[in-house]
Amino acid sequence: MVSATRNSGDIEKPGNVPTSFGAEEKPVSNWKKPYQFYLASLSLWLAVLIVSLDSTGLAVAIPVMTTQLGGTTLEAFWASISFMLAVTVVQPIYVTTSDVLGRRIPLFVALGFFFVGAIVFAVAENMATVIAGRVLQGFGGGGLDVLSEVIVTDMTTMKERPLWIGLLSFPMAVGSILGPIIGALFSEYATWRWLGWYNLPIIGITAPLAFFFMQLKPLEDSLASKLRRLDWLGMLLFAIGAILFSVPLSWAGAMYPWGSWQTLVPFIIGILFLIGFAIYEKWPTEPVFPHRIFGNITAQTTLVGAFIHGAILYALLLYLPLYFQAVFVETPLQAAVHILPLCVFVVVLSGAAAFAVEASRMYRWEIWVGWILLAVGIGLMSLWDRNTSTAETAGFQVLAGTGLGILFTVPTIAMQASAPTVDDQGLAIGVLVSFRLFGGLVGLAVGATAFTSTFESAIASLGSLPESVAILKESASAVAFIPRLREVTLPQGLMDAIINAYGDSLRNIWYVLAAFAAIAGIASVFLKELSLESEEVGRQNWEVKEETS
Structure with a gap:
């Protein structure tokens, strides 16, 4: 295979040098596809949309929901982290099962989980049920998120793919x-429960489109034979390791100190499980994370970047709305509007960057620019305070959003170009998406720890507090109290001190995220520019029954 020979050694090759695969080189428009292709693509776009809405819509609604249900800050963090934890654990499982069983069965399983989870979340009467609903949605969302990108690799060739990855990025972005805006509208003017209910009609459209129009080649072999080839032990080792590694990050510094056995013991055991998983993956026939995917510097560097990108992205989407609600004493809707500069530029640049790769056939320079802009933008955000002008809050978000948008799509192209064979491209994108979401989970957990520990010391320095705000002595109640900041009457000096405590706590998160971006930018120097001209198709490629028209 040409691609295997080229990429397995990570051989640098200019992106604008085409690879010949035969005499048929006639230019055919990348847009010339049968209607079934577009309807199947629509099902993927809708699947990505509901996962993206669900990932971001809860952030601005958390304070209201937590107050209504009598929850704590720790439960509020768990409402977000439980979703990410479930997503991170199941994504590699979806990728490996879809590679063995075919894409359709895992896709509909994911839709089913998401549907049930949305209902459980919507009818919840306490935070425990909210968290259970979020876990179920995470089980489904993890599959929808990763399979949508994997299926795009099945439906297109490497040469076509930058355009279609760019299009897939639009609903994601x-x-x-829309997620924060919808979350704010529902929590302020209706009920946060609609964040669960509105998913149902979208799933009702997505499932039939995928069922009737997704024409992927089925894999031969019996179901029993396929099940025997699955890496059951590898999936179990990864799930246990991921949970034990991630959960302590959420409570360290909040529920238990970092140095306590409750934090260190599961954390260390989780690391050991993940190391054991990585070693074991050399032997299975169909491993969850094939070692060959990691065999070159471009793949390794891209995965480091994906992990850090996820940590930054999900932390910003959670903590930026909270910053504006706490420091600027805004409503959830006002906070959602305030973060529009970041979100708009993520949308615009995620598509534009992929289209730029489509035109230039090169990706490395875009990744470098993305990390520089992201590090500078987040670094400048640490200068914010309650007197910062709108121009500064918007301008710094534009820089960060531009970087985030570029890094949303372009590294996926580099990762697929680095895959040893065409059939590994789906696995490669699945591994990347898993790394991004695993990074998101760690980013949320580290952010929660940084916020809680800083807030606790800042409030302690204020001494005794009036009864109306005495609950802030317990840092676990800090997020749930944010909506009440607009209602309490306090001496101006005390109010300023409390707002400064929120601002300082959130500013520490910006410092950490800016450092992450700088590290990833340095690592990206080692990327190689690989060819994007392959027209090979994989074994689960789009069936061309009606492509002669």
């Missing part, structure tokens, strides 16, 4: 914009 649009959800990042």
Whole structure:
């Protein structure tokens, strides 16, 4: 295979040098596809949209929901982290099962989980049920998120793919914009429960489109034979390791100190499980994370970047709305509007960057620019305070959003170009998406820890507090109290001190995220420019029954 020979050694090759695969080189428009292709693509776009909406819509509604249900800050963080935890654990499982069983069965399983989870969330009467609903949605959302990108690799060749990855990024990024706004509208003017209910009609459209129009080649072999080839032990080792590694990050510094056995013991055991998983993956026939995917510097560097990109993206989407609600004492809707500059530029640049790769056939320079802009933008955000002008809050978000948008799509192209064979391209994108979401989980957990520990010391320095705000002595109640900041009457000096405590706590998160971006930018120097001209198709490629028209 040409691609295997080229990429397995990570051989640098200019992106604008085409690879010949035969005499048929006639230019055919990338847009010339049968209507079934577009309807199947629509089902993927809708699937990505609901996952993106669900990932971001809860952030601005958390304070209201937590107050109504009598929850704590720790439960509020768990409402977000439980979703990410479930997504992170199941994504590699969806990728490996879809590679063995075919894409359709895992896709509909994911839709089913998401449907049930949305209902459980919508009818919840306490935070425990909210978290259970979020876990179920995470089980489904993890599959929808990763399979949508994997299926795009099945439906297109490497040469066609930048355009279609760019199109897939639009609903992903649009959800990042609409999610906070919808969350704010429902929590302020209706009920946060609609954040669950509105998913149902979208799933009702997505499932039939995928069922009737997704024409992927089925994999031969019996179901029993396929099930025997699955890496059951590898999936179990990864799930246990991911949970034990991630959960302590959410409570360290909040529920238990970092140095306590409750934090260190599961954290260390989780690391050991993940190391054991990585070693074990050399032997299965169909491993969850094939070692060959990691065999070159471009793949390794891209995965480091994906992990850090996820940590930054999900932390910003959670903590930026909270910053404006706490420091600027805004309503959830006002906070959602305030973060529009970030979200709009994520949308615009995620598509534009992929289209730029489509035109230039090169990706490395875009990734470098993305990391520089992201590090600078977040670094400048640490200068914010309650007197910062709208121009500064918007301008710094534009820089960060531009970087985030570029890094949403372009690294996926580099990752697929680095895959050893065409059939590994789906696995490669699945591994990347898993790394991004795993990074998101760690980013949320680290952010929660940084916020809680800083807030606790800042409030302690204020001494005794009036009864109306005495609950802030317990840092676990800090987020749930944010909506009440607009209602309490306090001496101006004390109010300023409390707002400054929120601002300082959130500013520490910006410092950490800016450092992450700088590290990823340095690592990206080692990327190689690989060819994007392959026209090979994989074994689950789009069936061309009606492509002669």
